Amino acid sequence: MLTKHGSMLLEREDVKVFDCTIRDGGLVNNYHFTDEFVKGVYDTCVKAGVDYMEIGKNNSPTLMSEDEYGAWNFSKEEDIRRIVGENNTNTKIAVMSDIGRTVKEELLPKSESVVDMIRIATYVHQIDEAIELVEEAYAKGYETTINVMAVAKVFLEDIDEVLEKLSKTDVDVIYLADTFGSFYPEEIKQLTLRYKKVADASGKRVGIHAHNNIQLGFANTIEAMHCGASFLDCTISGLGRGAGNCAMELLLSYLNDAKYDQLPVLKFIEKYIVPLEKELDWGYSIPYMISGQFVAHPRDAMKARANGDMNYVDFYRKMHKNKIDEM
Amino acid sequence: MLTKHGSMLLEREDVKVFDCTIRDGGLVNNYHFTDEFVKGVYDTCVKAGVDYMEIGKNNSPTLMSEDEYGAWNFSKEEDIRRIVGENNTNTKIAVMSDIGRTVKEELLPKSESVVDMIRIATYVHQIDEAIELVEEAYAKGYETTINVMAVAKVFLEDIDEVLEKLSKTDVDVIYLADTFGSFYPEEIKQLTLRYKKVADASGKRVGIHAHNNIQLGFANTIEAMHCGASFLDCTISGLGRGAGNCAMELLLSYLNDAKYDQLPVLKFIEKYIVPLEKELDWGYSIPYMISGQFVAHPRDAMKARANGDMNYVDFYRKMHKNKIDEM
Numbered sequence: 001m002l003t004k005h006g007s008m009l010l011e012r013e014d015v016k017v018f019d020c021t022i023r024d025g026g027l028v029n030n031y032h033f034t035d036e037f038v039k040g041v042y043d044t045c046v047k048a049g050v051d052y053m054e055i056g057k058n059n060s061p062t063l064m065s066e067d068e069y070g071a072w073n074f075s076k077e078e079d080i081r082r083i084v085g086e087n088n089t090n091t092k093i094a095v096m097s098d099i100g101r102t103v104k105e106e107l108l109p110k111s112e113s114v115v116d117m118i119r120i121a122t123y124v125h126q127i128d129e130a131i132e133l134v135e136e137a138y139a140k141g142y143e144t145t146i147n148v149m150a151v152a153k154v155f156l157e158d159i160d161e162v163l164e165k166l167s168k169t170d171v172d173v174i175y176l177a178d179t180f181g182s183f184y185p186e187e188i189k190q191l192t193l194r195y196k197k198v199a200d201a202s203g204k205r206v207g208i209h210a211h212n213n214i215q216l217g218f219a220n221t222i223e224a225m226h227c228g229a230s231f232l233d234c235t236i237s238g239l240g241r242g243a244g245n246c247a248m249e250l251l252l253s254y255l256n257d258a259k260y261d262q263l264p265v266l267k268f269i270e271k272y273i274v275p276l277e278k279e280l281d282w283g284y285s286i287p288y289m290i291s292g293q294f295v296a297h298p299r300d301a302m303k304a305r306a307n308g309d310m311n312y313v314d315f316y317r318k319m320h321k322n323k324i325d326e327m
Numbered sequence: 328m329l330t331k332h333g334s335m336l337l338e339r340e341d342v343k344v345f346d347c348t349i350r351d352g353g354l355v356n357n358y359h360f361t362d363e364f365v366k367g368v369y370d371t372c373v374k375a376g377v378d379y380m381e382i383g384k385n386n387s388p389t390l391m392s393e394d395e396y397g398a399w400n401f402s403k404e405e406d407i408r409r410i411v412g413e414n415n416t417n418t419k420i421a422v423m424s425d426i427g428r429t430v431k432e433e434l435l436p437k438s439e440s441v442v443d444m445i446r447i448a449t450y451v452h453q454i455d456e457a458i459e460l461v462e463e464a465y466a467k468g469y470e471t472t473i474n475v476m477a478v479a480k481v482f483l484e485d486i487d488e489v490l491e492k493l494s495k496t497d498v499d500v501i502y503l504a505d506t507f508g509s510f511y512p513e514e515i516k517q518l519t520l521r522y523k524k525v526a527d528a529s530g531k532r533v534g535i536h537a538h539n540n541i542q543l544g545f546a547n548t549i550e551a552m553h554c555g556a557s558f559l560d561c562t563i564s565g566l567g568r569g570a571g572n573c574a575m576e577l578l579l580s581y582l583n584d585a586k587y588d589q590l591p592v593l594k595f596i597e598k599y600i601v602p603l604e605k606e607l608d609w610g611y612s613i614p615y616m617i618s619g620q621f622v623a624h625p626r627d628a629m630k631a632r633a634n635g636d637m638n639y640v641d642f643y644r645k646m647h648k649n650k651i652d653e654m
Contacts, residue, residue: 184581185512185546186553212542214577219512219546226513249613250541253620254511266639269613274637284611286576286596293580310601312593 011257014205014230016051019248022072023054023096024240028280031056031070038072039083040272041236046089047264048252052117052231054094055080060103077113084114092116092143097133099126104133110141117143119175124154127162131169138170145207145231147175151191152182152295163195167202173231174199174206178220181213181243181292185223192227200228207231212284213243213292221246222254236265237273239280242298243288281305286312294319338584341532341557343378346575349399350381350423351567355607358383358397365399366410367599368563373416374591375579379444379558381421382407387430404440411441419443419470424460426453431460437468444470446502451481454489458496465497472534472558474502478518479509479622490522494529500558501526501533505547508540508570508619512550519554527555534558539611540570540619548573549581563592564600566607569625570615608632613639621646 021041022033038055045053056072064073071079075095087093094117107118118137122130127148134144146166151159166174176191183191188208195206208224208231210217221232234251238244249269252260287301290312296319304315348368349360365382372380383399391400398406402422414420421444434445445464449457454475461471473493478486493501503518510518515535522533535551537544537560548559561578565571576596579587614628617639623646631642 185549214580215539215542215545215574218542222512247542249616253541263640263643266613266617266643270637270639286593289576290593310597312597313590316590316593 012225012230015225015255015257016231017049017248017251017255017260018052018054018094018207018231018233019045019050019235020054020209020233020245021235021239021248023056024235024245025282026056026070026072027241028239028282029070030068031073033070033072035082037272037276040268042083042091044236044264044268045091047261048248049260050091050248050252052092052094054096054119055083056095057101058095058097058107058118059101060106062103063101075115077108077115080114087114094119094145096121096147097137099123099129099133102133104136107137107140107142115142117145119145119147121147121149121177123149124151124158124162127165131165131171134169134171143173144171145173145175146171147177147207147209149177150179151176152178152180156194159191159194163198167198167204172204174204175209175231175233176206176224176229177209178211180295180297181211181217181288182295183210183216183220184214185216185219188220188223189227192224192229196228205230207233209233210246211240211243211292212238212245213288213298215284215289217244217246218250218254221251237269238283239273239276240282242282242302243284243292244282287315290316290319294323296322339552339557342552342582342584343558344376344575344578344582344587345379345381345421345534345558345560346372346377346562347381347536347560347572348562348566348575350383351562351572352609353383353397353399354568355566355609356397357395358400360397360399362409364599364603367595369410369418371563371591371595372418374588375575376587377418377575379419379421381423381446382410383422384428385422385424385434385445386428387433389430390428402442404435404442407441414441421446421472423448423474424464426450426456426460429460431463434464434467434469442469444472444499446472446474448474448476448504450476451478451485451489454492458492458498461496461498470500471498472500472502473498474504474534474536476504477506478503479505479507483521486518486521490525494525494531499531501531502536502558502560503533503551503556504536505538507622507624508538508544508615509622510537510543510547511541512543512546515547515550516554519551519556523555532557534560536560537573538567538570538619539565539572540615540625542611542616544571544573545577545581548578564596565610566600566603567609569609569629570611570619571609614642617643617646621650623649 056075096119206229208229210220234248235245238247249265252262287304291301383402423446426449533556535556537547561575562572565574579589614631618628
């Protein structure tokens with residue numbers, strides 16, 4: 001129906017658009033992006049008004065091979081500065097720490113780094129280590145998030161326990177991460193409200209990281225936002241592992257806020273994503289859909305896609321069997 | 328989070344899964360489907376438990392060229408019977424009438440036809456003609472729907488007037504059709520509740536026909552269902568004009584009802600859709616996204632896709648200019 005001109009939504013000052021193009025996209029190509037591409041993403045984020053750009057992971061070179069993985073798996077200070085200089089912009093820089101792959105002593109004090117935020121990806125069973133890392137990063141001067149992964153396979157009572165623990169830490173943002181791309185909007189609603197309740201009571205914010213396995217990456221992101229999530233993850237053209245992520249171009253247009261501009265994103269897509277689509281595979285397809293429906297890790301679907309395997313019925317049966325075997 | 332086994336939702340007995348693969352897909356190839364393909368869709372619908380299959384349009388051969396368009400633009404009784412025989416199944420057969428392209432006198436009495444339902448696609452300004460056709464079809468013994476198109480460009484007061492008119496007719500189902508693929512879930516919610524109020528008061532049901540321009544075809548369909556829509560349109564693999572439709576495989580899995588089976592759909596996709604994807608273009612892409620964002624007819628985006636035009640920024644500017652010119 002026709003509605004009045006101007007914003008359909010009230011602007012939400014707490015909303016932050018969070019770009020993960022390089023960090024989640026690096027899961028597709030082991031972080032072998034050219035500097036030109038990474039600089040392109042950075043310039044796009046700055047021009048588009050994106051609030052945060054996650055430039056990579058800060059895994060330790062003592063724990064993962066620099067021959068196998070590109071620079072953005074490690075995100076050394078000098079590499080980041082080669083792209084962003086002193087980053088005198090409104091776009092903050094974030095890096096992601098994987099529990100078990102980072103060495104907290106390697107984290108520079110914020111005064112020596114252009115990084116603004118450390119995001120800590122953790123499974124429920126690693127939560128104590130994750131909290132230790134939060135406190136280390138907080139003490140060194142960084143903003144922090146904890147992204148609790150794989151919650152689709154965790155009992156609600158255990159999620160509550162994790163949230164309770166996190167409420168007592170110095171973490172700034174607690175992230176709901178739909179690791180398997182399996183959640184429907186009504187589940188996102190229930191969970192976001194659950195996270196939001198604890199976050200509100202402890203002065204923290206909630207974030208959402210959605211995947212597109214069942215074509216709900218964007219829909220789940222805006223559902224979470226409606227339920228009070230402030231930090232909204234997205235990637236340019238949905239670039240990311242498997243079915244990819246919430247697309248930045250959809251989100252910026254939806255937010256309908258003069259602060260954001262979709263055009264630089266379209267420009268980047270035209271120049272860098274169109275050629276990349278010929279090299280890398282990501283985005284919605286039937287194997288990723290099945291993987292999401294079975295709440296499974298995307299690895300089998302990624303293998304099927306890499307092999308050009310179109311035997312969807314066999315793939316469905318295999319995933320069904322795996323699920324039965326797990327029970 | 329982990330939830331109990333079995334259905335996440337209460338089963339909704341009013342819900343009907345409505346297949347439009349051939350009818351909406353025919354907009355991509357002027358209805359030039361082989362009998363094998365159409366029979367494949369029919370067999371799939373029957374096996375998957377789909378409630379209705381829309382086999383084509385019933386445009387009059389006196390008004391549109393049989394050289395230019397394939398059989399399913401006309402859906403003659405003998406053509407339909409060649410596919411479905413007497414249709415002794417639980418899947419009902421529907422055809423779509425376009426106002427201005429059908430001749431109501433050509434409509435056979437239901438007793439002479441295997442068609443169960445006539446769906447009437449109309450713009451708001453044609454509503455009186457559409458109602459005449461509903462009454463003709465009703466008198467001849469058919470179930471009927473009215474699909475009011477392009478409501479994103481209609482004032483709410485005028486939509487209310489149309490709904491009021493429809494409430495006084497013999498139509499069974501009033502359809503909310505997101506013609507431009509431009510609606511966000513909160514708009515779908517508002518509109519569905521509006522339609523539902525009138526439908527409930529007059530003993531009718533509401534249907535939803537969503538498009539995928541902004542990756543919300545599936546999300547909007549389930550949002551409408553949550554707001555009370557009963558008839559849920561979908562197509563196999565989302566086949567349909569432009570960005571296509573809500574994908575049947577996603578919807579059946581979501582409904583999580585023993586009545587429906589996703590596997591025959593995957594089988595069909597493997598055999599018939601995988602090769603078709605090399606010939607025809609449909610589904611989400613940047614030009615269709617821009618088209619949805621500007622609430623525009625997909626024709627310009629279809630042209631851009633047909634020409635392999637990846638100049639997204641120019642396309643955005645062109646659509647923006649068109650919108651300004653319209654104001």
